[in-house]
Amino acid sequence: MSEDVQAVRVLALGQAHRGDDAFGLAVATRLERMGVALRLPQGDPLAVLDALRGCRRAIVVDVLRVSQRAVGSIVRCDLLALPIEQEGAVSTHGNALGAALRLGRELRCLPARIDLVGVVGGRFGLGEGLSPTVARAVPQAAREVLGLSSRLDALAAP
Secondary structure, three states: OOOOOEEEEEEEOOOOOOHHHHHHHHHHHHHHHOOOOEEOOOOOHHHHHHHHOOEEEEEEEEEEOOOOOOOOOEEEEEHHHOOHHHOOOOEOOHHHHHHHHHHHHHHOOOOOEEEEEEEEOOOOOOOOOOOHHHHHHHHHHHHHHHHHHHHHHHHHOO
């Protein structure tokens, strides 16, 4: 399928030197080795919104701050099913992701579905690497993205 009209697009969010915030990038590296094409939008809402353009469905990979779950827990949800005030609340990139989703709703340019595959993080200090617990979740998250992507591709097929 052409780059302009993809059935499913994978986006990975993260910052390499902010502890568990590098989770999305670690999953992206693993997925790229498996041949999965993805986008790595950098932090601002317009970059995220641009990365969401031109696909029917999207999967966002990111680290989360969720106090009710243990660090390292994998979380999956449909971002568009969340109440609008919570769309960016789960992601550590809440401002960029939430603002992109709100703007996309207003402009009516979002994919039909946006799934989040995330992990609960606990360490976000400058210069820190992934915590061992979050690092252990990377392979499982990559498998979740692959499985979800395959199912969504099948659903989108004519």
